[in-house]
Amino acid sequence: MFTLGPLGFAAPAILTALVVLPVLWLILRAVPPAPIRQRFPGVALLLGLGEDETQSDRTPWWLLLLRVLAAALIILAFAGPVLNPQDKRAGSGPLLILADATWADARDWPRRLDRMEALAEEAGQAGRSVAVALSTDLPPDGPEFLASEAWASRLPGLSPSPWAPEPSALAEWAEAPEEAWETYWLSDGLAREGREDALQALERKGAVTVFESPRPIHALTPARFEDGLVKVDVLRAADGIEATVPVVARGLDPSGTERALARVEATFAPGDTRTEAALSLPAELRNRITRFEIEGARSAGAVALADDSLERREVALIDGSGAREGLELLSPLHYLQQALEPTADLLEGQLTDVIPANPDAIVLADVARLSPAEREALTGWVEGGGLLVRFAGPRLAASDVSRDEEDPLLPVRLRQGGRSVGGAMSWGEPRTLRPFPDGTPFAGLLVPDDVRVSAQVMAQPDPDLPERSIAALDDGTPLVTRKPLGDGQVVLFHVTANAEWSTLPLSGLFVQMLERLAVSTRPSMPDAEDMEGTVWTPEEVLDAFGTLQDAGTMPGIAGEDLVSARPGPDTPPGLYAGEDRQLALNVMAEGDTLAATDWPARIPVEGMSTEAETPLKGLALVLALLLLAVDVVASLLLTGRFGPRGAGRAAALVAGLVLASSLADPAMAQEPAPTPTSEVVLAHVITGDAQVDDTAQAGLRGLSDVLFARTSIEPAAPEAVDLEEDELAFYPFLYWPVSTAQEMPSADAYAKLNTYLRSGGMILFDTRDADLGSGETPEGRKLRQLAAPLDIPPIEPIPEDHVLTRTFYLLQDFPGRHLGRDVWVEASPADAERVDGMPFRNLNDGVTPVVIGGNDWAAAWATDPRGNAIFPVGRGYSGERQREIAYRFGVNLIMHVLTGNYKSDQVHVPALLDRLGQ
Numbered sequence: 001m002f003t004l005g006p007l008g009f010a011a012p013a014i015l016t017a018l019v020v021l022p023v024l025w026l027i028l029r030a031v032p033p034a035p036i037r038q039r040f041p042g043v044a045l046l047l048g049l050g051e052d053e054t055q056s057d058r059t060p061w062w063l064l065l066l067r068v069l070a071a072a073l074i075i076l077a078f079a080g081p082v083l084n085p086q087d088k089r090a091g092s093g094p095l096l097i098l099a100d101a102t103w104a105d106a107r108d109w110p111r112r113l114d115r116m117e118a119l120a121e122e123a124g125q126a127g128r129s130v131a132v133a134l135s136t137d138l139p140p141d142g143p144e145f146l147a148s149e150a151w152a153s154r155l156p157g158l159s160p161s162p163w164a165p166e167p168s169a170l171a172e173w174a175e176a177p178e179e180a181w182e183t184y185w186l187s188d189g190l191a192r193e194g195r196e197d198a199l200q201a202l203e204r205k206g207a208v209t210v211f212e213s214p215r216p217i218h219a220l221t222p223a224r225f226e227d228g229l230v231k232v233d234v235l236r237a238a239d240g241i242e243a244t245v246p247v248v249a250r251g252l253d254p255s256g257t258e259r260a261l262a263r264v265e266a267t268f269a270p271g272d273t274r275t276e277a278a279l280s281l282p283a284e285l286r287n288r289i290t291r292f293e294i295e296g297a298r299s300a301g302a303v304a305l306a307d308d309s310l311e312r313r314e315v316a317l318i319d320g321s322g323a324r325e326g327l328e329l330l331s332p333l334h335y336l337q338q339a340l341e342p343t344a345d346l347l348e349g350q351l352t353d354v355i356p357a358n359p360d361a362i363v364l365a366d367v368a369r370l371s372p373a374e375r376e377a378l379t380g381w382v383e384g385g386g387l388l389v390r391f392a393g394p395r396l397a398a399s400d401v402s403r404d405e406e407d408p409l410l411p412v413r414l415r416q417g418g419r420s421v422g423g424a425m426s427w428g429e430p431r432t433l434r435p436f437p438d439g440t441p442f443a444g445l446l447v448p449d450d451v452r453v454s455a456q457v458m459a460q461p462d463p464d465l466p467e468r469s470i471a472a473l474d475d476g477t478p479l480v481t482r483k484p485l486g487d488g489q490v491v492l493f494h495v496t497a498n499a500e501w502s503t504l505p506l507s508g509l510f511v512q513m514l515e516r517l518a519v520s521t522r523p524s525m526p527d528a529e530d531m532e533g534t535v536w537t538p539e540e541v542l543d544a545f546g547t548l549q550d551a552g553t554m555p556g557i558a559g560e561d562l563v564s565a566r567p568g569p570d571t572p573p574g575l576y577a578g579e580d581r582q583l584a585l586n587v588m589a590e591g592d593t594l595a596a597t598d599w600p601a602r603i604p605v606e607g608m609s610t611e612a613e614t615p616l617k618g619l620a621l622v623l624a625l626l627l628l629a630v631d632v633v634a635s636l637l638l639t640g641r642f643g644p645r646g647a648g649r650a651a652a653l654v655a656g657l658v659l660a661s662s663l664a665d666p667a668m669a670q671e672p673a674p675t676p677t678s679e680v681v682l683a684h685v686i687t688g689d690a691q692v693d694d695t696a697q698a699g700l701r702g703l704s705d706v707l708f709a710r711t712s713i714e715p716a717a718p719e720a721v722d723l724e725e726d727e728l729a730f731y732p733f734l735y736w737p738v739s740t741a742q743e744m745p746s747a748d749a750y751a752k753l754n755t756y757l758r759s760g761g762m763i764l765f766d767t768r769d770a771d772l773g774s775g776e777t778p779e780g781r782k783l784r785q786l787a788a789p790l791d792i793p794p795i796e797p798i799p800e801d802h803v804l805t806r807t808f809y810l811l812q813d814f815p816g817r818h819l820g821r822d823v824w825v826e827a828s829p830a831d832a833e834r835v836d837g838m839p840f841r842n843l844n845d846g847v848t849p850v851v852i853g854g855n856d857w858a859a860a861w862a863t864d865p866r867g868n869a870i871f872p873v874g875r876g877y878s879g880e881r882q883r884e885i886a887y888r889f890g891v892n893l894i895m896h897v898l899t900g901n902y903k904s905d906q907v908h909v910p911a912l913l914d915r916l917g918q
Helices: 014-030 040-047 061-078 102-123 147-153 169-175 197-204 334-340 351-357 372-383 394-398 508-516 559-564 617-636 644-662 690-710 747-758 778-789 857-861 876-899 908-914
Strands: 002-004 008-009 079-085 097-100 129-133 182-186 208-213 218-220 224-226 231-235 244-251 258-268 274-279 289-294 303-305 313-319 344-348 363-364 388-391 469-472 479-483 488-493 536-543 546-550 574-577 581-585 681-686 720-721 733-737 763-766 795-796 822-825 851-855
Touching: 008 644, 061 617, 097 102, 097 363, 102 129, 102 147, 102 182, 129 147, 147 559, 197 208, 218 289, 231 244, 231 258, 231 289, 244 274, 258 274, 258 344, 303 581, 313 351, 334 508, 334 795, 344 351, 351 372, 372 388, 372 479, 372 488, 536 559, 546 574, 546 778, 559 822, 681 690, 690 720, 690 733, 690 876, 733 876, 747 763, 763 778, 763 857, 763 876, 857 876
Parallel strands: 097 129, 097 182, 182 208, 313 344, 313 363, 363 388, 388 488, 681 720, 681 733, 733 763, 763 851
Antiparallel strands: 002 008, 008 079, 218 231, 224 231, 231 274, 244 258, 244 289, 289 303, 469 479, 479 488, 536 546, 536 574, 574 581, 795 822, 822 851
16 A cells, blocks of 8 residues: 555555646547537628637636546546555464453443454454454464454454463463464553563464553552651552552541542652652541552552551550549540540450450550469460550559569569659659651641640660650650560550649640550451451452442352462452451552553554544545536536526535535534434433443333333433433433443533433433342442432332323333343322222322333343334243333333323322223
């Protein structure tokens, strides 16, 4: 194919005919239009006269140009012009189209499908057999080479997986067959172990060409709680220029609707592939977070699910003094309870009773001495990873605990008697707190001016004291000390937990310090030893596009395996539930990195973009025809064939030819815009899921045909409605199939929807899951999110005497493709009463604004353009009967929308009773 910029020619040899255009110009110039011969009697008087000079008529230059252009267009048309011609690849033999199909491909998966389709079509034109394989789901028996037409229907059903392929699986798979082939590899752009081996195995089969998208790849690591901040690392595959990535924390608001609870921007410095996003959130808001995601990204790697590590902990409070009735404000636990109740579950009781419950933290308020059994149990609990927080008090100050030798359950040795104002070691006045230094858990917290300390227990000066001191008074004496003990840690506040020795428990700083110590935050993933013997069941799993889906009946996984598990077919990323908590398995683990693939120089690497070829032959011929038509009219006009009114007739003829040519060319014809106000039009809401939207369109087409055949309603063709752009007032009825892939409409769209519902419109929400009764399916949860901002009145399961049961047909069941569950409508008025002798209550004349169900009515109604049912319903006669009842329900719905509660009028009672056989 000869190309000239974006234009190509399938038969470039024909272009040589353009050289005859100058000759054609001369011929046309020498042959002017034939004159009209008119006989005039007086011409006899001129016979015999001659002229000294003669001048022949010439064709006007513009008419010559018109004819030459028409000839040139005809030549160009038969040369096969093509806009955006694609270079045909040389090659023969079988062709393997290999796609990585990982989570990194999900961000532009439609473009990858387009590229695979174009490659398969090009191979088919060359007579080559084609096999398509996904590295995350390799065919067990090797490549399946078929005619390219066989893959046309299969490609749309391919989808990526939210995990990476096994490192050695692709190389072993490619080595197995003995036949050779050429490979087109659609890479996700990420370097990973085993790629070089796989590339060498494929090269042994034949040439390899790689396709990669230039779009950046980003990912999130699991969120963690450090120093009072929620932190999540943002990764990118290629180090480059400075870039900013928006990170959103999503969770449920008080109404149960998922919303963006917080946003933060993570900035990559030039050359960096990792940066950190940190959010400072109150504990109540942090407990609501369910996921972090990169805004605008559409992949599982750009999502970090949040589990119990950010949620409430169990904290045991132990009081060493014993509470006195009526003196709650003096209780050592009062201020601790006030500080921890909003963010933690509190346990109280004896130490030997709470340790077996394995709380996340234990707080001892002025507990000096422990029994041997308590000491042994508490030490083992801390060494196993527990957090022990101790507060001083009169008992600890008066005891000899940790005096000569450091107590294992205290971070430092203590001095006898403590220190207080007016004592032997008194201060002149109460002390304030020193600003918290960097490198401590409290770094960055502001110290209020009104926090004063009047007494404390003193730490013995030891070499380890500066290292273990994490907060101090303004004179440098330690206020809070900490030391590790096994896998856990011990923290001591050198003041009381109440306001007896300081005003610290009265300030907001007290709550912040407890939070920084992670008293109200769970630890991250437990270790394998703690998880041994447990079974964790997947509740929700992530697909490659970052959408949570119900796990269904997936088997559980052993706890020790879950600790080290990486996402794969048997352990998909998602939320796993145990006996008392929930753990998240994310695509990226803590410490993971991303790196771009560095392909060898011998491997050609191309982009993912594809442009469709547009043949221009028809357009060129139409233009040539138009020019020839203008030439004919101009020639007739010049020769006077149209008479005195020739100009007007010529203009009319040219306009008619132009109109006929435009109608003959489908590319130039335009369909008139629909006028939905002229007749009844059924519409469905666009969800963004092509399969769901096509089914909804086909369903409304089938229902419209039934309405046309059986009722006086003659609907026009159904239409698709974009909630953001289209006016809803034209449509009396909207069918809204609930799809988990649909984005939440904007505030303006919801305003239009509420106006639509208040003005008499009806929306049929169809979850299509036959399980609306529980509402725990992904579609049911999505319905709650979509419907939350709508002004929907109270609803109830459709009662037996509702007008929908008799607007046209007498019905008591409302099946679609599914048979089950309730159908919900607006609740009947509380004062609606049944009149004696009447079969139904006297209701108002309103139309229920919403009908909610899950029976997949559109699939039961759906027909193709010839009127044939598309989807099966049930089996045999019972299935066809079910489809018939589904059609009748649809007819009743539309009748109800158009006539309201007309059939509730008592004048219809005799006819209805007669039909009921009473």
